Amino acid sequence: MHKHQKRPWTFYVLATLFTLFVIFLYGPMISIFILSFQGPTGGLVFPLTDPGFHWFGALFGQARTGDVGGAFGRTLPLALAVMVATVVISVAAGLAFRRRFFGSSVLFYTALASLIMPGLVLSIGILVAFQFLGLPTRWYSSAFGAHLSWTLPFGLLIMFAVLSRLDPAYEEAAYDLGATRWQTLTQVVVPIVLPGIIAVSLFGFTLSYDEFPRSWLTTGPQNTLPIEIYTMTTTVTSPALYALGTVTTIISFLAIGLALGSIGYIQHRRRNKKSF
Amino acid sequence: MVHSGVVSLQGVTKSFGSLTAVDDIDLTIDGGSYCCLLGPSGCGKTTILRMIAGHETPTSGEIQISGVSVLGQTPVQRGTAMMFQSYALFPHLTVLDNVAFRLKMQGMAKRERRAKAHETLEKVQLNHLAERMPAQLSGGQQQRVALARAVITNPQVLLLDEPLSALDEFLRLQMRGELRRMQRELGITFIHVTHTQLEAIAVADLVVVMDDGHIVQASAPEDVYARPTSAYVARFMGGQNVLRGVVQSVVGPTVTLRSDQGQIFEVDSAQISAAAGDIVHLSIRRDHTELEKSDAVPTQPNHVVGKVIAIEYQGTYVKVTLDAPDNREFVSHVPDDKYLAQRVDVGDQVVVSWRAADVHILADDHRKSESGPDLELAS
Incomplete structure (x- = not known):
C-alpha cells in the first residue's frame, strides 16, 4: 500500500456520519450533566448561571421534587434482588441445558418469547392477572416478576454461551480427583465461569435498575425510580431533574465499571499472576 | 493373592445407542506394567480407558483392579487417576493448588497438602513454577503439572488419554521418555491411549492393537511390530x-x-x-x-x-x-x-x-x- 495514498471520499462521508452519531449519543447526556450544576436562580436551559451543587441538595431535601430518596430505596434492592435471582436461575438452567432433555428446546424458546413481547403489554397482563387473583401489585412482588421476565432471557443466553464453551473435561477431572458434585460446582465450575456470571449480574442489575415499561403498571402504589422520574417530568420544572439524571447515570456507570473491572482482573490474574 | 495394580476386563461391552464402541473384550494388564491401547480414532480405545477410569459404565461385562470388581465405584475408590487429553488443568488455580486439589477434596489441611504438592512437583522438576497459573505454562510444562496432579495420592493405575497429542514433535519424544521414567519410578500400572504406532512400541511393555471395538493383537511391542498376527x-x-x-x-x-x-x-x-x-x-x-x-x-x-x-x-x-x-x-x-x-x-x-x-x-x-x-x- 502506498503510504501517502489519498483517502477515498467515502472516508469523509463515514467520518461525518460517525461524528453525528457520537454527538447524538453523548450530546444530550453531556448537556444534562452540565445543566445539573445550574445555580439556584438558573433555568432548565443554557446559559449556566452561578454553577454549584444546589439541585443535588434539593434532590434529597423535602422540596416538591417527589420521593426520590424513597424511590431509590426501592429500586436499588429490587435491582439487586433481580440480579441475584437472574444469576441463580440462569446458572442452574445453563447447567441443566448442557444435557439435552425432553422438551428442552420448547422450554428454551418459551423463555426467549418474553424478549419479543412488548414490555407495556406484559405490564398490563401482569396487572390484570394480579387483579384477577385478588393480589395487590407491589414493587417487590409483581414488579419483581415483571423484571425477571426481561432479565432472564439475557441471562440464559449468556450462560448458555459460556457453559457451552466449558470443557466437560474440567468436571470429569474434578470427579476423578475425588470432588463431590457440590465441590465440583463451587470449586471448579463457578470459578471458571465467573466472568460470565459477572456479565449476567451486570445485565440483571442494569436492566432492572432502569426498567420503565414493565414497571409501569406493576409497581403498585410506591414508585420505582424510572417511574418517579417520569412522573417528575410532568410536575417538576427545575434543574433538580437534571441532577437526578446525573446521579442515576453515575450509579449505572459505577455498576458497569465494577463488573468490567472485576472481569478484567480475573482474566489478568489467570494470565499473569506473578511468580516468586 | 493378585498383584496390586492388575487391571482385568472380562467380556466388556459398551454400546452408545445402536453403536457398539467396545465389543466383548477380554484383557489383562499386569500390575506395574506400561500398557498402550493403540488404534485408529473410533476404534474404542478411549472408551476402554474411560470405563477403567470410571467415567463410563460398561453395558455388560466385568472390570477388576487388583482382583476386586470396581464397577459402580468412584475413581478414588478404584485407586485410579486419569490424565486428560486437554490436561484439564483448572485455569483459576495456581499450579500448586491444581496439584493439591485431590488432597483438598480429602479435607487435608492447607499447610500439609501444599507441602505434599511441592514434593510431587519436585518429581516432575516444576517446583520453581508452583505459583504460576496454568495459562502461563508451555504445553510440556502443563503436561507435567497434569501428571503431578494425577499421581499425588499414589494411585494403583494411571490412565493417560492421548497424553502427547497436544505437543510438538520434539517435546513428544522428550515427554514419552519422561512418562516411561515416571512409570518405572512409581512402579504403578500405566495405561496409555494413542494412535501413534511408534509412540506405543517405544514406551509400552504391552501393546494392545484395536480395530472397530475389538482387540486384534495384544503382545509385547517387538511382537506387534515384527511378528504381527494379521x-x-x-x-x-x-x-x-x-x-x-x-x-x-x-x-x-x-x-x-x-x-x-x-x-x-x-x-x-x-x-x-x-x-x-x-x-x-x-x-x-x-x-x-x-x-x-x-x-x-x-x-x-x-x-x-x-x-x-x-x-x-x-x-x-x-x-x-x-x-x-x-x-x-x-x-x-x-x-x-x-x-x-x-x-x-x-x-x-x-x-x-x-x-x-x-x-x-x-x-x-x-x-x-x-x-x-x-x-x-x-x-
Missing part, C-alpha cells in the same frame, strides 16, 4: 509389506504360494501347516528386502517387480516405493550406503527380492481351503 496389524503398524497367495504345493520344508498375479512365493513349512488351496497372508519387513535395478524378470521365487514411484531419503536408509502389480504399494528400505552405490530414479524398473526365511505368516488370516469363500480383510 494383515490389519501388519499394515497398521507399518514397516511391513503384506502379500497374499494360494498354496500350490507343500514339498518337504517348502510351501509354495501363488499370488493372484502369478508371482510365486516360497515359505518355510515350519511356520505354517497348510494344505493346497489354502489362502495365506504373509508379511515381509521393508528392511529385509533387496532392491535391484533390472528390466529382466528373475526366475527364482520370492520377488516382486515394479516401477519406482517414490523415493524418500530418511537418513540411515532410503525408502523406495514401487507400484507392485496388485496395485498395492510395495516398499523397500535400502541402507543409505547401498543406495548411494546404486542409485535408482522414479520410473525405473526394479526387482525386490527376499529370503524365504524372512517371510512372516499372518496366522490370523490363514484361510483353510474348505472354509468357504475367502474373506478379504479391510486394510
